[in-house]
Amino acid sequence: MSGRTHARARPERTCVGCRERAAKSDLLRIVVIEDACVPDPRGTLPGRGAYVHPALVCLDLAVRRRAFVRAFRARGPLDTAGLRQAVEDSC
Structure with a gap:
């Protein structure tokens, strides 16, 4: 192994909206709870x-x-109204 130090790899994910890859920490994770998308x-x-x-x-x-x-x-279909409100509130 060489004497170089390696920076930790930052996990990346793909935004399901724009399809661009970004650091996981820059994206909002969404899960489904009872047919509703929840942040x-x-x-x-x-x-x-x-x-x-x-x-x-x-x-x-x-x-x-x-x-x-x-x-x-x-x-x-999934309910995204609550998710939309959460994104609006964070902007």
């Missing part, structure tokens, strides 16, 4: 997660493209 800012809720930039433009793209339905393999 998981601490990343501790159980289950499959999807990631989106905490910006309305990315959230709107994800909803329009039905990205959450695909990411969570949901059978029907």
Whole structure:
């Protein structure tokens, strides 16, 4: 091994809205609870997660493209009203 020090790798995820890769810490994790998309800012809720930039433009793209339905393999539409409110409040 060489004498170079290696910086720790930062995990990356893809925003389901704009499809750009970004550091996991720059994205908002979303989980589904009872057919509703719920923000998981601490990343501790159980289950499959999807990631989106905490910006309305990315959230709107994800909803329009039905990205959450695909990411969570949901059978029907998912409620994103609470998620939208959380993103609006964080802006």
